[in-house]
Amino acid sequence: MTAIDEMLRRNKTAAMYHPSGLGPSPLKHLAVVMCMDCRVDAHVAFRLNPGEIHLLRNAGGIISDDVIRSLAISQHALGTREVMIVHHTDCGLAKLNEDEFRALLSRFAGYRPTWSVQAFSDPHDSVRESMRRIQDSPFVYHTDAVRGFIFDVETGLLEEVLADDEPTGQGKPVESTADAD
Numbered sequence: 001m002t003a004i005d006e007m008l009r010r011n012k013t014a015a016m017y018h019p020s021g022l023g024p025s026p027l028k029h030l031a032v033v034m035c036m037d038c039r040v041d042a043h044v045a046f047r048l049n050p051g052e053i054h055l056l057r058n059a060g061g062i063i064s065d066d067v068i069r070s071l072a073i074s075q076h077a078l079g080t081r082e083v084m085i086v087h088h089t090d091c092g093l094a095k096l097n098e099d100e101f102r103a104l105l106s107r108f109a110g111y112r113p114t115w116s117v118q119a120f121s122d123p124h125d126s127v128r129e130s131m132r133r134i135q136d137s138p139f140v141y142h143t144d145a146v147r148g149f150i151f152d153v154e155t156g157l158l159e160e161v162l163a164d165d166e167p168t169g170q171g172k173p174v175e176s177t178a179d180a181d
Contacts, residue, residue, distance in 0.1 A: 018050075019050045019051070022050060022051040023051075024078055025078045025079045025080075026051065026052055026053045026054050026074075026078070026079075026080060027051050027052050028052045028053050028082075029079055029080050029081045029082060030052070030053045030054070030080060030081075030082045030083075030084060031053065031054040031055075031056060031070075031071055031074045031075070031080045031082070031083050031084070032046075032053050032054070032055050032056065032083075032084045032085075032086060033056045033057075033061050033063065033067055033071075033083065033084070033085050033086070033130070034055070034056075034057055034061045034085070034086035034087070034088075034151075035057065035058070035059065035060050035061040035086070035087060035088055035091060035093070036057045036058055036059055037088060037091065037092065037153070039088070039153045040086070040088050040151050040153065042055050042086075045151065045156060045158075054070075054074045054078070054080055056070050056071070056074075059092075059093055059117075060087065060091060060093035060094075060118060060119075060120065060126065061085060061086060061087045061088075061126075061130065062093075062118045062126070062130065063085070063129075063130040063133040063134055064115075064118070068133070068134070068137050068139055068140065069139075071083060071134065071137075071139075071140050072137075072139040072140055075140060075141060075142055076141070080142070081142045081145055082142065082145040082146075082147075083134055083140070083142065083145065083146045083147075084147055084148075084149065085127055085130045085131060085134075085146070085147070085148040085149065086148075086149050086150075086151050086158070087123040087126055087127050087130070087148075087149070087150055087151070088123065088150060088151040088152070088153050089123065089150060089151070089152050089153050089154070090153050091123055093117070093118070093119050093120060094119070094120055094121055094122070094123060094126075096117060096119045097119065098116070098117045098118075098119040101117050101119070102117065123150050124150060124161050124165065127148035127149070127150065127161040128148065128161060128163055128165065130148060131146050131147075131148045131161075131163045132163070134146050135163075146163075147160065148160070148161040148162075148163070149161060
């Protein structure tokens with residue numbers, strides 16, 4: 001049995017519990033952009049119910065032109081007002097050499113891709129760059145409600161990254177676990 005065959009089998013069971021009557025506009029008016037890494041499951045991490053958010057995923061959770069397109073549709077046509085960017089620790093894109101990967105694709109396809117891999121070395125800096133891209137876009141209008149986070153793949157906890165943090169790879173924790181003095 002292939003993995004796709006397994007998904008088809010599982011779908012038959014899942015369809016019995018599929019909620020009906022949901023509209024296309026998310027109930028929380030929130031769009032979440034995150035990495036496609038299989039260790040980061042938004043539905044588990046945020047205890048989501050069907051219909052609560054728009055979830056946009058790609059390699060690295062990068063704000064590409066296509067993500068801007070999706071955010072513009074999400075906001076202008078479907079009513080979202082907040083954007084949450086979620087990158088994560090131990091990201092494969094942070095370990096990827098852009099030039100080497102593009103050369104690999106060139107050997108495979110016979111030419112280099114027209115798109116950038118957008119590899120990065122520090123997820124905190126990448127989150128800040130993603131926030132900046134959304135805030136600079138003329139197509140996204142709720143730019144004051146954009147927040148960025150790093151998801152720790154070992155603990156499942158989020159760390160908030162502020163747009164004006166210094167590019168040192170250090171963000172601000174969402175919740176402090178330090179004892180008060």
